[in-house]
Amino acid sequence: MNAPKPFPLNAWYATAWSHEIARELSARTICGKNVVLYRRLDGAVAALEDACWHRLLPLSLGHLKGDDVRCGYHGLVFNSAGRCSYMPAQKTINPSACVRAYPVAERHRLVWLWPGDPALADPAKIPDFHWNDGKQWVGEGGTFYQLKCDYRLVIDNLMDLTHETYVHAGSIGDEAITAAPFEVTHTGNTATMTRWMIDIEPPPFWGRQLARPGRVDRWQIVTFQAPSVVVGDVGVALTHTGAPQGDRSQGVSGAFLAAISPETETTCHYFWNFVRNYRKDDAQLTSELQRAHVYGGAGVYDQDHRVLEAQQAAIANNPRSPFYDLNIDAGALWARRLIDRMLADEQAPVSANVAAE
Amino acid sequence: MAKPMERISARLRATRDLTPDVRLFEIEPDRPLVNVTPGSHIDVLVPTDGRPQLRSYSLLGPYTDGLYRIAVKRLASSRGGSAGMWRLKVGERLTIFEPRNSFELSYGRPDYLLLAGGIGITPIYAMALALNQANANFRLLYAAHSRRDLALADELTTYVGERLQLFVGEEGQRIDIGSEIAQLDTRGELYVCGPFGMLETAKQLWSQAGRPTAHLRYETFGNTGGFADAPFKIRIPRLSLEIDVPAHRSMLEALEDAGVDMIFGCRRGECGLCVLPILEASAEVDHRDVFFSGEERAMNSKVCTCVSRAASGCVTIDTPDRTPDQRHSSKVS
Incomplete structure (x- = not known):
């Protein structure tokens, strides 16, 4: 028996930006499943197992033909439900010939894929990522495809922002983060880390965003949705103007968005965005913010990227039981607890049917 | 492979x-x-x-x-x-x-028709339960010779209620497959498991209705046909062989037993790898495969040896063996 994988399969995972899936074949690997994605003529996205039934050549090396995919080797054709509709040199089609069709749905400008039991794929379970819709909040993000680390290391990174002080000094990092207390709460499928830094000098990045003199209250309210989405409500407001009580009118609010999809056990795709609800029409600010996060190695997420890959390499080289936990890891540990619970539920006997005989 | x-x-x-x-x-x-x-x-x-x-x-x-x-x-x-x-x-x-699984159920179709005949209920039973749980739009039509042959009918009634309709042959009840297909949503799928005749009828009516071939789903183990299993003989002049095929062995198994070099794939009448040319047949050949089209089957020039057989008598076939100077060493009966 294989060791259990570190990711639940019965979940929706961000797989591509909607604009990346067009009338051509795109390959992705999600949770170890090779998938070919394309847009049908009616605009809906289809996702098939990326291996021809016949000789396993990736279908993504073939051609899109209407709503069907033609294998680039012997010409077998599969429809968007994965059924073979053409076989070469015979008048019939083997009735068992098919490739897996994965449930997919488009929401919040992303394509979400369900790698597990299709009977359980309920679109109502797609994570809440509405900040990414481009309406109330604006921002242009991107993806670190094939980031060389276990997806849970990214979650650890986002659920504890003390790292900003050391990884992102000079932009969003600040000694005040490590000095301020934080609170961690959780529900059955979310974990939230809340930290308020009251009456501090704004760190350089937030000082520029606020563009008003004076000391500030800064907040970081970071929520994990199991198994792999993190949304951080972040911002600053002039101190003593009531932000902790809910009045943010004297401040600026942003949100960092992360949908982290396991590619393999030790690689992942990190879909990110940083959105704001101020100066929404300022296209120059949008691209400045994008560059502040990812910019040829100089953005804050580029800094995380280096740390995360180095950490994964160190784990691989170091047989010592993964690592030790500190008090600051409470948010990450609750996130991992929720993932572990999903994994344990999946280890129970496979059941497409619940009714007992 | x-x-x-x-x-x-x-x-x-x-x-x-x-x-x-x-x-x-x-x-x-x-x-x-x-x-x-x-x-x-x-x-x-x-x-x-x-x-x-x-x-x-x-x-x-x-x-x-x-x-x-x-x-x-x-x-x-x-x-x-x-x-x-x-x-x-x-x-x-x-x-x-x-x-x-060579009879995979698709989820997310707008409509499903499940057709079961006799013991063919076994895979359809699991599908009905799964579709019921997924709140899918489906109907299950289940036919058997007599009322007492309707295995699992009580369980199905409990689980899927009115989505199930039973047909008892000896009481004169027949599934009108043609009109059932006409009622199915045009994007719907038909799943069939039952005797050979039921599958043949369903395939024919499905194609006549202009429905996409890929939306008719069925599985076959090639174990039923137009005739009961009976012993018969195979002659292979090229190898100077005459082989007895007992009622409980397939042609392919009998050929292998006799040492004839054969290739094969699925062994259930789908892939066509074990097909051999028929030179002559003294009785009707019971084609039980799903590899040949109706036309090809009517020509009766080739046989899918893993599932098809002769009703009786003797079939003379050829093999692709072109080894020079062959006199088969194994026992000639």
Whole structure:
């Protein structure tokens, strides 16, 4: 028996930006499943197992033909439900010939894929990522495809922002983060880390965003949705103007968005965005913010990227039981607890049917 | 090119007769079951009078308690499999093979029609339960010769209620497959498991209705045809061979037994790899494959040796063996 994988399969995972899936074949690997994605003529996205039934050549090396995919080797054709509709040199089609069709749905400008039991794929379970819709909040993000680390290391990174002080000094990092207390709460499928830094000098990045003199209250309210989405409500407001009580009118609010999809056990795709609800029409600010996060190695997420890959390499080289936990890891540990619970539920006997005989 | 199958040892935990000639077997594998989906089957190495024979049986859902449940009909014309199964005693050890699915259920279709005839209910049963749980739009039409042959009908009524409709042949009830297809949503799928005639009719009506071939789903183990299993002879002039095919062996097995070099793939009448040319047939050839089209079958020039057989008499066939100076060494009967 294989060791259990570190990711639940019965979940929706961000797989591509909607604009990346067009009338051509795109390959992705999600949770170890090779998938070919394309847009049908009616605009809906289809996702098939990326291996021809016949000789396993990736279908993504073939051609899109209407709503069907033609294998680039012997010409077998599969429809968007994965059924073979053409076989070469015979008048019939083997009735068992098919490739897996994965449930997919488009929401919040992303394509979400369900790698597990299709009977359980309920679109109502797609994570809440509405900040990414481009309406109330604006921002242009991107993806670190094939980031060389276990997806849970990214979650650890986002659920504890003390790292900003050391990884992102000079932009969003600040000694005040490590000095301020934080609170961690959780529900059955979310974990939230809340930290308020009251009456501090704004760190350089937030000082520029606020563009008003004076000391500030800064907040970081970071929520994990199991198994792999993190949304951080972040911002600053002039101190003593009531932000902790809910009045943010004297401040600026942003949100960092992360949908982290396991590619393999030790690689992942990190879909990110940083959105704001101020100066929404300022296209120059949008691209400045994008560059502040990812910019040829100089953005804050580029800094995380280096740390995360180095950490994964160190784990691989170091047989010592993964690592030790500190008090600051409470948010990450609750996130991992929720993932572990999903994994344990999946280890129970496979059941497409619940009714007992 | 199928991957080698993994053997699993198992124990027969319990049996229960569902009808006078359909028996439910509860098989407990030594290691936990994985990845069972509606439409899956297991292969069982069935002890028979001669050597053990491999038989495929659909798994009955739900798959919640780690047991494999199959239902086996005792056939008068058995190739040895069903009789062997029926002789098994509770507690006996068995060799089975990991589940496979060549009759995969698609989710998310707007409409489904499930058609079951007799013991063909076994994969359809698991599908009906799964579709019911997924709140899908489906109907299940289930036909059998007599009322007491309707295995699992009570369970199905409990689970799926009015989505189930029963048809009893001896009471003059027939499924009007044509009008049922006409009522199905144009994007709907039809799943069929039943006797050869039912499948043939469904295929013909489906194609006449202009429905996409890929939306008619069926599975075949090639174990029923137009005639009962009977012994017959094969002649291969090229190899100077005459081979007896017993009622419980396939043509392919008999050829292999006689040392004829054969290639094959699915061994259930789908792929066409074991096809050989027919030179002459003294009786009707019972084509049980799904590889040939109706036209090709009518030409009767080739035979799918893994499932098809002669009703009686003798079939003269050729092989692709072109080895110079061949006089086959094995026994000529």
